[in-house]
Amino acid sequence: MENVLEISKIEVVLEGMADLVFDRFIDHSSEKRPPEQKLYLDENNVVVLPPGAIDSFLYRQLPPTGCALRFEAKQGKNYRAVGQANALCNESLIPIMRDGKPIVFSAFGSDGWYITNGSGITNKSGVAIKQENNPRPTLSMPWSVSFSITVVKNQLISEAKLYNWFVAGGIQIGLGNWRPQHGRFAVVKWEVKK
Numbered sequence: 001m002e003n004v005l006e007i008s009k010i011e012v013v014l015e016g017m018a019d020l021v022f023d024r025f026i027d028h029s030s031e032k033r034p035p036e037q038k039l040y041l042d043e044n045n046v047v048v049l050p051p052g053a054i055d056s057f058l059y060r061q062l063p064p065t066g067c068a069l070r071f072e073a074k075q076g077k078n079y080r081a082v083g084q085a086n087a088l089c090n091e092s093l094i095p096i097m098r099d100g101k102p103i104v105f106s107a108f109g110s111d112g113w114y115i116t117n118g119s120g121i122t123n124k125s126g127v128a129i130k131q132e133n134n135p136r137p138t139l140s141m142p143w144s145v146s147f148s149i150t151v152v153k154n155q156l157i158s159e160a161k162l163y164n165w166f167v168a169g170g171i172q173i174g175l176g177n178w179r180p181q182h183g184r185f186a187v188v189k190w191e192v193k194k
Contacts, residue, residue: 010190016142022038045104046103095145
């Protein structure tokens with residue numbers, strides 16, 4: 001008996017509605033890193049997002065939580081597990097575009113790049129503790145990303161479910177760091193191919 005998976009591919013384009021903040025994780029050291037080391041760049045200095053940014057948007061467990069936990073309430077963990085197994089971003093790196101061209105990082109203060117300064121607040125035993133200032137590279141609008149998602153037919157995650165998550169999550173969750181104040185987006189293309 002032949003077991004054939006039903007697979008669809010979704011072509012997606014997201015267009016930024018707020019500036020995009022980066023904070024690339026490198027290691028757990030306490031060594032301060034300059035903002036330019038917090039960008040995701042390919043070998044040609046093209047600014048990219050790793051596919052993990054899409055996974056985080058969809059499935060992140062920690063605040064800010066991803067779409068599965070945010071929108072599916074008590075069933076969020078099930079949606080997360082099924083989604084991680086059956087809805088996959090196809091690109092190894094996702095170039096960030098402006099006016100149809102990849103954005104190349106050259107320097108802060110040019111081409112829409114600036115540094116956002118700020119610090120977070122953690123809560124330890126009911127006491128708010130302000131963290132040290134952490135300067136982050138920020139890309140001003142306009143920006144967009146294009147990528148594709150492969151969906152293996154399953155009992156929970158459909159193309160329509162993902163579309164609804166991207167539309168609502170584009171406003172309520174966003175991409176990158178310091179979201180949703182930054183990294184908000186609109187879905188401008190959603191094309192399903194069977």
